[in-house]
Amino acid sequence: MGQQISRRSFLKGGMAAAAGVAASSIPGTEALAAPDESKQLATLIDISKCIGCEACVDACSEVNAEKYPNPQKPFPKMVPNRVPVEDWSEKQDVNDRLTPYNWLFIQHAEVEINGAETELTIPRRCMHCVNPPCVKLCPWGAAKQLENGISRIDSDLCLGGSKCKKVCPWDIPQRQTGTGLYLDLMPSMAGNGVMYKCDRCYDRVADGELPACIEACPEDVQTIGPREEILKKARALAKETGGYIYGEKENGGTNTIYVSPVPFEELNKAVEKGKGKPHLKPVEDTMARANNLAAAMLIAPVAGIAAAVGKYINRSKTVSKGA
Amino acid sequence: MNQNLANTRVIGLPSRWIYLTTTFFLVLSGFGQMPIFKRYYIADIPGLGWLAKFFVTHYIHYLGAIVFLALTAFMIADYLISKRNSRHVTASGYVRIALLTGILISGAMLVIRNLTGTNFAPEFIIFLDLIHLGLVMVFLFVSLYCLIFKKHWTTER
Numbered sequence: 001m002g003q004q005i006s007r008r009s010f011l012k013g014g015m016a017a018a019a020g021v022a023a024s025s026i027p028g029t030e031a032l033a034a035p036d037e038s039k040q041l042a043t044l045i046d047i048s049k050c051i052g053c054e055a056c057v058d059a060c061s062e063v064n065a066e067k068y069p070n071p072q073k074p075f076p077k078m079v080p081n082r083v084p085v086e087d088w089s090e091k092q093d094v095n096d097r098l099t100p101y102n103w104l105f106i107q108h109a110e111v112e113i114n115g116a117e118t119e120l121t122i123p124r125r126c127m128h129c130v131n132p133p134c135v136k137l138c139p140w141g142a143a144k145q146l147e148n149g150i151s152r153i154d155s156d157l158c159l160g161g162s163k164c165k166k167v168c169p170w171d172i173p174q175r176q177t178g179t180g181l182y183l184d185l186m187p188s189m190a191g192n193g194v195m196y197k198c199d200r201c202y203d204r205v206a207d208g209e210l211p212a213c214i215e216a217c218p219e220d221v222q223t224i225g226p227r228e229e230i231l232k233k234a235r236a237l238a239k240e241t242g243g244y245i246y247g248e249k250e251n252g253g254t255n256t257i258y259v260s261p262v263p264f265e266e267l268n269k270a271v272e273k274g275k276g277k278p279h280l281k282p283v284e285d286t287m288a289r290a291n292n293l294a295a296a297m298l299i300a301p302v303a304g305i306a307a308a309v310g311k312y313i314n315r316s317k318t319v320s321k322g323a
Numbered sequence: 324m325n326q327n328l329a330n331t332r333v334i335g336l337p338s339r340w341i342y343l344t345t346t347f348f349l350v351l352s353g354f355g356q357m358p359i360f361k362r363y364y365i366a367d368i369p370g371l372g373w374l375a376k377f378f379v380t381h382y383i384h385y386l387g388a389i390v391f392l393a394l395t396a397f398m399i400a401d402y403l404i405s406k407r408n409s410r411h412v413t414a415s416g417y418v419r420i421a422l423l424t425g426i427l428i429s430g431a432m433l434v435i436r437n438l439t440g441t442n443f444a445p446e447f448i449i450f451l452d453l454i455h456l457g458l459v460m461v462f463l464f465v466s467l468y469c470l471i472f473k474k475h476w477t478t479e480r
Contacts, residue, residue: 080362080363080364082362082364083362130439131438131439131440136436136437137356137377137381137437139356139357139358139452140449140452141445141448141449141451141452144445144448145442147442154445157449161357161358162358163356163357163358163377166358166377167377167378190359252439286378287437287439289378289382290378290381290382290385290437291437291438291439293382293385293386293389294385294434294435294437294438296389297385297388297389297392297431297434300389300390300392300393300396301392301393301395301396302396303393303396304392304393304394304395304396304397304398304400305396305397305400307393307397307400308396308397308398308399308400308401308404308405309400309404311401311405312401312404312405315405
C-alpha cells in the first residue's frame, strides 16, 4: 500500500514539476542561450529602393554556378513509387521562384501607396534564421550554421530527405534528385538527392568580400553588417519613413531584415505564393516550444530521485508502524 | 496475500509500464526525426498522421525524454537506497546501463545543440547524431536478446 501511494505521488509530483517548469521560461537560461549579436551578420533589405532589375538574381546564378548540381540520368528508381522526383536540371533558367539552380528571385507586389498603385519588388531567399530549424533539425547534420550566423547545406553530405524544407517556415530549401551522397548508399531505399538554398556566399564573405547579390545591386538595396548594427539601421529607417519591418522577430529572429513602405500583411496578400515562392506572414518561433522543455529535463532526474527517497521514507514509516 | 504478491515483483507494474510506453514513444518519435514515415506510408495509417509532422515528433521526443530521465533517476536511486543489499546488477544490466548512458548523454548534447545560440562544430553534430542513433539500435537489439533469453537487470545476491 505504501509503495503504491509513493509511485502515484511520484507520477503526480514529477509530472507537476516538469509541467510547471515547462510552462514558465527561466530567465537565466535565456541569457545563456542569447546569440552573440556582434558575431552574427545580418542584411538589411530596403524594399522601397528595389527596382526589380534582377541584377542580384543574375549575379547569384553566375557566382554560384560551380556549386550547382550535375545530376546523372537516368536517376535510380526510388521505392516506394510515391517518392517525388524533383528535377530542375533542364530548367536551370527558371528564375521566378526558388529552385536548386536559383537561390534568389524577385517577388512582385501590386500595392497602393498614398493612393497610387505601385509595384514593389522584393528580393527573396533564405532568411538565415538566428536559430535555424533547417540546421538544428537535420537528422544527419548536413546543414550547418557558421559562427557568423550564415546557414548552409553541405551538398557533399545532404541526402535530400527534404526535412529541412518542411521545418523551414518559408519552405526555402529546394531539392534536386539524382545527385549527392545517397547515390553511394542505398539510392532506391533512402535519400533522394541534395537540397539547395542561398548560402550567403559564405566563401566570399570568409574572404572579406560581399555576397554577390549585394555587390551587383545598382540601387544599394542591401546593407550587410553585424546584426545589432543592422537592426538599429532598420529601426531608424522604418521610423524615418513610416515603414515596417519583417525578419527581426519572425521564427525567433532572422538575419534578413526587410523594411517596407507598406505593412507586410498587405505585401503578403499581394505577392504570388506557392512552391518556391515564400510568403511574408508572421512566423512564431518554431524551435521555442521544444526548447522551453529543456529546463524540465534538468528537473526530471531530481523529481525521480525525490520519488525514490519518498518511497523509502514511506516504507520506513509503514514498517515502523507495523512493528 | 496481495502484499506478498506485490513483494515478489522487483520492479512494480507502474514503473514497468512507464518504461515500456516511454521507450516505445521515444523510439517511434526518434525514428520519426528522419523523413521515413511519410515515405513508407506509415503516416498514412489512420491516427498516425502525426508521425510525419516533424515539430510534433520533436516535442513528443522531448516529453518522452523528460519522463525517461525521471524514471531512470528513480530506478537508480531506488536501487541504491533500497535494493543494493539484496540484489546486484547483472552483466546484461550493466551493458544496458552503459548503452542508455551513451544515449542519454548524446541526447542531452543534442538538446543543447537545439538551443538558440549554441554553435557546435559540424563534425561533432554528425558524431552526436550517429552515436545517438547507433546506440539506440544496439540497445534495441540487446533488449530483444535479453527479453528472449530472459536476462534480468538484477538478480538476488
